[in-house]
Amino acid sequence: MLTIGNLAKKTGTKVQTIRYYEQIGLMPEPGRTEGGQRRYGDAELDRLSFIRHSRQLGFSLDAIRELLDLSDHPEKSCDEADAIARRQLRQVEQRMARLKALRTELKRMVHECSGGRTADCRVLEVLRDHSECLTDHDDIGA
Amino acid sequence: MLTIGNLAKKTGTKVQTIRYYEQIGLMPEPGRTEGGQRRYGDAELDRLSFIRHSRQLGFSLDAIRELLDLSDHPEKSCDEADAIARRQLRQVEQRMARLKALRTELKRMVHECSGGRTADCRVLEVLRDHSECLTDHDDIGA
DNA sequence: TTACATCCTCTAGCTACTGTAGATTCAAGC
DNA sequence: GCTTGAATCTACAGTAGCTAGAGGATGTAA
DSSP states (O other), X not given: OBOHHHHHHHHTOOHHHHHHHHXXXXXXXXXXXXXXXXXXXXXXXXXHHHHHHHHHTTOOHHHHHHHHHHHTOTTSBSHHHHHHHHHHHHHHHHHHHHHHHHHHHHHHHXXXXXXXXXXXXXXXXXXXXXXXXXXXOSOOOO | OBOHHXXXXXXXXXXXXXXXXXXXXXXXXXXXXXXXXXXXOHHHHHHHHHHHHHXXXXXXXXXXXXXXXXXXXXXXXXHHHHHHHHHHHHHHHHHHHHHHHHHHHHHHHHHHOOXXXXXXXXXXXXHHOGGGOOSOSSOOOO
């Protein structure tokens, strides 16, 4: 039986995060000691590991909820899990493309900075003048 | 003189976002009509364009605050602006490296999914088993 | 004048946590 | 058994960067 602190250590999670997952229903309510402290078993350890690993791969908590649900029903078709993973892959690829464009522009900015007064600073100039910008404008977030 | 709606259109910003920028002191309090509606001039248009362009390049609002301050003082040294841009470039490169690793793993997951029952689903299996994971664990976020 | 788009303020919500305060519990050492 | 100190408990507030909605006022064209 694990305390919440030990579970946290084993999974690389913060204690508060575990309680948060419980609160939003991603983790089940665990057993308690007489004094009211949470105690966890292997099932919970596995579930939390699954969640953390998925988070590291960039899945949203909602996506993880679906994946956990699929994982709980081995007789269901695998298609949905596959679709979620593909969606995630597409998102990652979009973000990468976007970051690549940003990197190009940032590199150009930094390269051209001559190191004088801000009045002649290329960095600020580029930010001021949108027309030299190559990136598209729909979305921010990186 | 621009209404807030027209300023929003010209800069690709939402009206609420402009008011939010004003609230946090990133945009100045503009003049008002007798009826209390905001009216903007060219200075504000320029400033908002600068902010939006910087956001598109991934700068945080705090970083933008610094950049605007530098931009307002042409006699200052350019070094700080350069440093901020370099910091941003480093961040972008870190994120790209991370996304690259994620993409590799997601591709592997999706590739190996044979499309049967979830009981045999590679996607879920990979998420369950952390040991095959190549990514490092310090940070989530994309 | 009337209709209607746009504007106003205020408040709450989003994601995924993180931090704090003040009280309680657990486990180890004596 | 008692003390001590780390870990736990609940509850609430805060983070970034917006976004959405209610309910009412204003601006403008026909």
